Amino acid sequence: MLGMYLFLASEVLLFGGLFAGALTYRILYPEAVVAASARLHVWIGAANTALLLTSSLLVALAVQAADRGLRRPAAALLSGAAGLGFGFLVLKAVEYTKEIHQGLLPGFGGRFDFSSPVEQLFMNLYLVGTGLHAAHMTVGIAILAGLAWRIGRRSLPLPERAVTVAVCGLYWHLVDIVWVFLYPVLYLAR
Amino acid sequence: MTVSRSAPDDRSIEMGAGISEKTVAETAEERISYLRAGHTLRSWFFTTDHKRIALLYLVSVTFFFFIGGAAAALMRADLLTPEGDLLSNEGYNRAFTLHGVIMVWFFLIPSIPNVFGNFLLPLMIGARDLAFPRLNLISWYVYMVGGLFTVFILITGGVDTGWTFYTPLSSMFANGNVVLAATAIFVVGFSSIMTGLNFIVTVHTLRAPGMTWGRLPLFVWSHYATSIILVLATPVLTISLVLIAAERLFGIGIFDPALGGDPLLYQHLFWFYSHPAVYIMVLPALGVTSELVAAAARKPVFGYWFVAASSIAIALVGFLVWGHHMFVSGQSMYASAVFSFLSLVVAVPSGIKVYNWTATLYKGHISLDPPFLFAMGFIGLFVVGGLTGLILAMLAVDVHVHDTYFVVAHFHYIMVGGTVSAFFGALHYWWPKITGRRYSIVWGSLSAVFIFLGFNLTFFPQFLLGYLGMPRRYHVYDPGFQVLHVLSSAGATILGVAYLLPFAYLFYSLRNGEPAGPNPWGATGLEWTVASPPPKHNFETIPVVTRPPYDYEIEQESDAG
Numbered sequence: 159m160l161g162m163y164l165f166l167a168s169e170v171l172l173f174g175g176l177f178a179g180a181l182t183y184r185i186l187y188p189e190a191v192v193a194a195s196a197r198l199h200v201w202i203g204a205a206n207t208a209l210l211l212t213s214s215l216l217v218a219l220a221v222q223a224a225d226r227g228l229r230r231p232a233a234a235l236l237s238g239a240a241g242l243g244f245g246f247l248v249l250k251a252v253e254y255t256k257e258i259h260q261g262l263l264p265g266f267g268g269r270f271d272f273s274s275p276v277e278q279l280f281m282n283l284y285l286v287g288t289g290l291h292a293a294h295m296t297v298g299i300a301i302l303a304g305l306a307w308r309i310g311r312r313s314l315p316l317p318e319r320a321v322t323v324a325v326c327g328l329y330w331h332l333v334d335i336v337w338v339f340l341y342p343v344l345y346l347a348r
Numbered sequence: 349m350t351v352s353r354s355a356p357d358d359r360s361i362e363m364g365a366g367i368s369e370k371t372v373a374e375t376a377e378e379r380i381s382y383l384r385a386g387h388t389l390r391s392w393f394f395t396t397d398h399k400r401i402a403l404l405y406l407v408s409v410t411f412f413f414f415i416g417g418a419a420a421a422l423m424r425a426d427l428l429t430p431e432g433d434l435l436s437n438e439g440y441n442r443a444f445t446l447h448g449v450i451m452v453w454f455f456l457i458p459s460i461p462n463v464f465g466n467f468l469l470p471l472m473i474g475a476r477d478l479a480f481p482r483l484n485l486i487s488w489y490v491y492m493v494g495g496l497f498t499v500f501i502l503i504t505g506g507v508d509t510g511w512t513f514y515t516p517l518s519s520m521f522a523n524g525n526v527v528l529a530a531t532a533i534f535v536v537g538f539s540s541i542m543t544g545l546n547f548i549v550t551v552h553t554l555r556a557p558g559m560t561w562g563r564l565p566l567f568v569w570s571h572y573a574t575s576i577i578l579v580l581a582t583p584v585l586t587i588s589l590v591l592i593a594a595e596r597l598f599g600i601g602i603f604d605p606a607l608g609g610d611p612l613l614y615q616h617l618f619w620f621y622s623h624p625a626v627y628i629m630v631l632p633a634l635g636v637t638s639e640l641v642a643a644a645a646r647k648p649v650f651g652y653w654f655v656a657a658s659s660i661a662i663a664l665v666g667f668l669v670w671g672h673h674m675f676v677s678g679q680s681m682y683a684s685a686v687f688s689f690l691s692l693v694v695a696v697p698s699g700i701k702v703y704n705w706t707a708t709l710y711k712g713h714i715s716l717d718p719p720f721l722f723a724m725g726f727i728g729l730f731v732v733g734g735l736t737g738l739i740l741a742m743l744a745v746d747v748h749v750h751d752t753y754f755v756v757a758h759f760h761y762i763m764v765g766g767t768v769s770a771f772f773g774a775l776h777y778w779w780p781k782i783t784g785r786r787y788s789i790v791w792g793s794l795s796a797v798f799i800f801l802g803f804n805l806t807f808f809p810q811f812l813l814g815y816l817g818m819p820r821r822y823h824v825y826d827p828g829f830q831v832l833h834v835l836s837s838a839g840a841t842i843l844g845v846a847y848l849l850p851f852a853y854l855f856y857s858l859r860n861g862e863p864a865g866p867n868p869w870g871a872t873g874l875e876w877t878v879a880s881p882p883p884k885h886n887f888e889t890i891p892v893v894t895r896p897p898y899d900y901e902i903e904q905e906s907d908a909g
Contacts, residue, residue, distance in 0.1 A: 179613055
């Protein structure tokens with residue numbers, strides 16, 4: 159457990175660097191940041207937030223179930239959480255597609271006519287931040303799904319190995335918390 | 349340290365294995381040293397034994413030390429003459445970049461923690477292995493992958509940005525393999541994080557019964573502090589490199605002013621990692637020195653808790669001083685003043701250590717065997733490096749000597765005079781434990797002396813060069829500087845030969861050295877209670893610790909107050 163907490167601390171520092179950059183630009187160029195943030199799809203982001211928070215709830219319940227040795231509920235909850243996570247990624251893909259068509263994202267051709275370079279920079283930060291988060295989500299979904307599989311096939315005996323579920327749950331919660339900070343910083347700058 | 353062996357059915361720390369009656373064969377097998385337990389390549393490359401992994405690291409860091417040293421040799425040869433005649437401008441840039449990248453990430457950062465930390469940490473706390481043995485092995489493989497990337501870059505023409513990868517050169521204008529280099533360091537950063545994580549969890553969870561925090565050797569304290577930095581600072585480097593790669597590959601202009609970005613942001617992110625990184629490089633060396641000084645004087649370290657706390661203080665305050673690398677970058681005067689003040693503060697714990705070592709030596713029975721010569725050399729060179737660090741921390745002075753050879757000399761005094769000396773000191777001290785052999789004291793002492801002299805001849809002139817205005821990273825210079833450069837290059841030659849000496853006599857000792865007993869130096873510490881070389885699982889029974897650390901007999905002083 160301690161090992162996982164330490165790893166999570168390092169992940170916090172990783173995203174921390176990004177947030178430091180975002181904070182810098184928020185302070186230096188408030189209007190441009192607000193203008194750029196307004197272009198993001200707040201409602202897709204909100205839906206994603208809801209999905210992710212619910213999935214975290216399912217994971218927390220799964221950890222409890224694992225502690226009590228309840229195999230089927232634990233596996234079901236974990237699969238549900240993974241499924242919701244997958245839904246998050248689907249919505250994210252939809253969102254990215256929209257933004258690519260609008261030419262908002264760099265590297266995909268079709269430059270949007272930004273009124274200031276800082277706006278473009280903000281979109282870049284958005285891409286890097288949410289992209290990095292999505293990468294972590296993918297890993298997390300794989301872990302949750304793998305856990306559910308192993309519990310289902312009884313290769314992870316519960317409640318003896320409940321700590322494994324707890325440790326993986328911690329990782330998922332970190333991914334969730336990162337999003338909880340990412341969403342307001344990116345989508346709700348006013 | 350005297351320990352009492354507990355009864356055979358004591359609580360075993362080994363995961364899942366209760367101690368049951370052992371067969372005679374099992375007990376005998378346990379006494380086989382880790383070196384002999386398994387001869388196949390598989391048993392070495394798939395080992396989870398922390399001692400074997402430490403040796404894997406020893407071979408790799410030595411290999412990279414040579415490559416980095418070769419780059420240095422090229423540079424010093426080119427600097428013999430004021431014209432840039434040996435290397436082209438681009439070539440010289442690539443040489444110093446390679447030298448920095450390899451020496452920092454592939455030698456200095458892993459050297460003491462991954463060789464001696466891996467080998468000794470479990471032994472010193474009375475454990476059978478680290479908390480995550482497989483993670484330990486993976487960290488070596490990750491390190492090697494990063495290293496291979498770097499060798500590949502070396503072959504395909506290198507990078508010319510300097511090890512600091514400042515934007516906008518690195519993100520926009522540099523030719524060469526910037527993204528590859530960033531990837532290599534990105535990869536090797538994970539090795540650091542894994543190691544740090546492993547050490548922290550090990551110290552928290554695997555200490556033997558009775559091994560309270562107050563009985564830990566100071567080596568363990570310093571590695572614990574180092575691990576804090578490893579886990580918390582390295583990810584910031586990771587994100588900085590990701591952003592550089594993103595800018596080069598996808599045009600994501602975080603550091604590009606034309607896109608609203610700020611190149612200075614890179615410097616902040618980079619140095620937020622890289623300043624703590626230099627403490628990663630020096631804290632383990634400070635821990636080694638504490639061990640060597642106590643053993644040299646045959647006295648407990650003076651002010652144990654102050655020395656232990658100073659390691660943690662260095663780790664924590666070290667996160668607050670990154671701006672002292674940026675005094676002339678255009679950051680605000682107020683920020684610079686604050687960083688200057690904090691940089692003075694961070695020197696205090698290091699000073700506490702030096703005073704405490706001196707007090708430890710006072711009235712001790714000082715031995716001048718090779719490891720202790722290296723430790724004395726360390727203290728002298730570290731003090732010079734530290735004092736010149738204070739000079740650089742003074743904002744007003746730094747404005748004049750920033751980016752000159754003064755800075756180069758300062759950090760080489762700490763990293764080479766300090767860390768590399770401590771590495772050699774550790775090598776000479778724990779060599780009998782690791783290999784079970786003793787080496788020639790005469791040759792060991794000679795190499796310690798030559799390293800000290802060669803080092804000073806190489807780097808002391810560089811303080812003068814910097815003070816007189818010679819910029820760093822230049823290979824074309826005013827002919828007036830030539831004398832000092834020639835002195836420095838001459839010293840480098842001596843230093844290079846001196847570094848090669850231990851290869852000869854240490855290798856020789858592997859076959860021809862006297863077998864070492866468990867405790868050839870008469871030192872305290874759990875690692876000296878097991879055979880040399882240690883058996884595969886370290887301890888037959890986990891010891892129970894009852895005495896304080898450094899439990900040497902102290903002579904009664906008649907004037908004790």
